[in-house]
Amino acid sequence: MKWKEQLLNLTPYQPGKSIEQVKKEFGLDKIVKLASNENPFGCSEKVLFTMNQSPSFFALYPDGYATELRSVLANHLSVEEEQIIFGNGSDEIIQMISRALLGPETNTVMAVPTFPQYKHNAVIEGAEIREIPLVNGEHDLDAMLAAIDENTAVVWVCSPNNPTGNYVNESSLLSFLKEVPEDILVVLDEAYYEYVVADDYYKALDLISQFKNLIVLRTFSKIYGLASLRVGYGIANPETIRALEPVREPFNVNKFAQAAASAAIGDQQFIESCRQKNREGLEQFYAFCKKHGLQYFPSQGNFILINFNADSNEVFQFLLEKGYIVRSGKALGFPGSVRVTIGSREQNEGVLEAMEQYLVKQAAAL
Numbered sequence: 625m626k627w628k629e630q631l632l633n634l635t636p637y638q639p640g641k642s643i644e645q646v647k648k649e650f651g652l653d654k655i656v657k658l659a660s661n662e663n664p665f666g667c668s669e670k671v672l673f674t675m676n677q678s679p680s681f682f683a684l685y686p687d688g689y690a691t692e693l694r695s696v697l698a699n700h701l702s703v704e705e706e707q708i709i710f711g712n713g714s715d716e717i718i719q720m721i722s723r724a725l726l727g728p729e730t731n732t733v734m735a736v737p738t739f740p741q742y743k744h745n746a747v748i749e750g751a752e753i754r755e756i757p758l759v760n761g762e763h764d765l766d767a768m769l770a771a772i773d774e775n776t777a778v779v780w781v782c783s784p785n786n787p788t789g790n791y792v793n794e795s796s797l798l799s800f801l802k803e804v805p806e807d808i809l810v811v812l813d814e815a816y817y818e819y820v821v822a823d824d825y826y827k828a829l830d831l832i833s834q835f836k837n838l839i840v841l842r843t844f845s846k847i848y849g850l851a852s853l854r855v856g857y858g859i860a861n862p863e864t865i866r867a868l869e870p871v872r873e874p875f876n877v878n879k880f881a882q883a884a885a886s887a888a889i890g891d892q893q894f895i896e897s898c899r900q901k902n903r904e905g906l907e908q909f910y911a912f913c914k915k916h917g918l919q920y921f922p923s924q925g926n927f928i929l930i931n932f933n934a935d936s937n938e939v940f941q942f943l944l945e946k947g948y949i950v951r952s953g954k955a956l957g958f959p960g961s962v963r964v965t966i967g968s969r970e971q972n973e974g975v976l977e978a979m980e981q982y983l984v985k986q987a988a989a990l
């Protein structure tokens with residue numbers, strides 16, 4: 625078979641272990657999954673009534689233009705309907721952007737470590753990848769600028785960055801955008817936007833009219849608690865959206881997702897309360913790290929990367945056996961760390977207790 629050469633060394637996404645798998649493997653009856661930055665508080669109850677549907681609902685294709693959701697979202701964000709593109713998760717928008725702009729003659733610039741799907745899709749398209757190391761968990765925007773040349777097609781900025789939780793501040797982002805040539809698409813991935821509380825965080829949507837080459841990605845998978853339904857979106861100038869639309873599959877966002885996302889937008893109280901509880905949860909982790917002298921990055925997301933100065937797979941395994949699924953930093957580019965999703969207060973207490981046991985064991989082994 626004549627597979628693209630670049631596929632031969634590419635491994636498919638490795639999902640974390642499922643709750644059922646872990647229960648079985650370790651004979652546990654309670655498992656807490658803090659591995660994929662899902663919302664520990666679920667989703668708004670307003671979503672639930674949209675799920676009970678008649679047979680004709682299932683038989684008909686979804687609205688390929690997501691008319692209702694588009695209108696609700698445009699209104700909520702105060703943008704034009706023509707400025708939005710929907711994806712089967714923002715993962716799919718990353719794929720669409722890559723498909724539309726990347727190929728063997730182009731290169732693409734991104735941070736490392738960052739969200740792995742930018743690179744993954746660039747590899748599939750055969751583009752050259754220029755990875756610029758983070759500095760103290762933050763994007764090195766100057767070095768990213770320096771890496772741009774006439775063959776650069778897409779630059780990726782993840783803010784807050786997964787897996788560090790750091791963000792780009794307003795003045796840095798502005799000076800960066802002013803320097804990026806107008807014919808290079810800047811993708812600003814704000815999957816954790818609703819969790820951000822930093823005062824010097826920019827207002828991405830206000831920048832779109834100023835910078836025609838900017839697209840902002842957001843999702844219903846994180847704070848909105850709808851990861852299973854797969855819906856994300858991009859916001860850009862209408863010309864950018866028009867150029868991307870032919871790449872989009874006609875019925876890419878299913879009916880449940882559209883109905884659920886529309887309903888979820890209507891419950892901003894739920895979002896506010898999750899943002900608040902997430903900050904309180906982060907404080908639990910910060911206090912723990914300070915108490916034990918563990919390094920971490922202050923996070924604007926709903927996760928924290930903690931440096932255990934140990935083999936992260938070992939930390940991962942220890943926590944797993946106690947019923948807590950986290951992400952080992954090894955696959956994320958931080959081999960001494962684990963990334964933990966902020967859970968409910970009780971879940972946080974539980975995982976911190978297990979981490980404490982790990983530290984005791986580690987100290988005893990020295």
Ligand SMILES: *Cc1c(COP(=O)(O)O)cnc(C)c1O
Nearest residue numbers: 713714715739786815843845856
């Ligand atoms: C989770 C995540 C996404 C993907 O979200 P979906 O909308 O579920 O595809 C995109 N970017 C970042 C940085 C993420 O952490």
